[in-house]
Amino acid sequence: MSTDLNQKLNLETAQIYWHELQRYFASGNAIFVDASLDLIQVATQISEDNAAQIKQWMASGLLDVVKDSQAMQWYDDDAVVWALVIKPLVLVQPIIKKL
Secondary structure, eight states, X not given: OOXXXXXXXXXXXXXXXXXXXXXXXXXXOEEEEOTTSOHHHHHHHHHTTOHHHHHHHHHTTSEEEOOHHHHHHHHHTTOEEEEEEXXXXXXXEEOOOOO
């Protein structure tokens, strides 16, 4: 992974209310990233078109389009998520609050 790409992706990552991402969800471009994965690493693998790694995450259920049930729950909870744009996709990762 290049340091420049890593820095660029870090700068483009933000916390945002799920409500603000509804148009991406509606167009099928909101991609769920499990909280166990590093969002920057996932974005890098997508940017570099690493199909083998992406398929592995998808097969494990760690990466997928945001499901209707997830979207409704986040909407109802007024959730804030981590988001990162990798055009035309928006990677969305739930924020896990530590106790």
